[in-house]
């Protein structure tokens with residue numbers, strides 16, 4: 001069975017009811033991995049029928065808020081729902097991943113450390129923990145966050161994840177794309193990037209490329225900051241062609257891309273370049289493999 005890919009958040013920082021923030025859930029066998037944790041990701045994870053305690057690994061492409069704003073909510077829910085028997089969370093991402101995690105839940109100065117103390121000490125919260133099946137003492141969560149760079153960054157029972165640098169808003173934030181290779185299929189998440197060789201190389205021959213496609217071509221103005229840092233329709237399609245991927249999913253759409261005229265224009269532009277299956281990213285959609 002191919003890996004399951006569930007789109008949780010497929011938008012940008014701009015609030016939009018169809019797309020908001022960035023987050024994806026991948027299931028391989030019994031293991032669940034999350035890629036980015038943008039606005040509303042924790043809510044949408046649960047809306048999709050999953051528990052935060054099912055997720056054992058979190059990967060960040062970069063630390064723009066639409067990719068990590070719901071990280072504290074996810075961590076706090078995972079801690080609160082834990083009965084002390086789950087795996088310790090492994091977190092991977094470019095520079096700032098360790099710092100952000102420590103600033104959220106680190107002892108004693110993390111922004112939410114008071115919540116950890118109250119829930120592990122007060123009888124009310126210890127009783128709730130016991131009611132869920134936990135055995136006291138209730139302990140603070142152990143989160144293994146690490147700043148990573150390009151190369152093989154994680155391995156599982158039958159999968160491996162490789163990161164590659166992509167071009168976004170350096171030098172302010174580093175950005176990584178990820179490739180998951182498993183016995184049953186390969187998936188690449190571009191994160192936010194302009195079309196670049198390192199992404200094409202990473203995506204070569206993948207079964208699925210989940211690619212930023214923020215605007216239709218007429219809104220991608222050559223020489224503009226957006227043109228240099230993000231990908232529109234033709235860039236996404238050309239990357240899919242150059243990498244020879246078997247399927248292309250378009251995500252990170254600007255809100256107005258849902259306007260019927262723009263959406264059909266976007267799909268027309270992509271399909272005029274790339275002739276494989278194209279999936280329009282929608283929140284809570286599980287990517288079809290056929």
Ligand SMILES: [Zn+2]
Nearest residue numbers: 062064168192
């Ligand atoms: Zn970004």
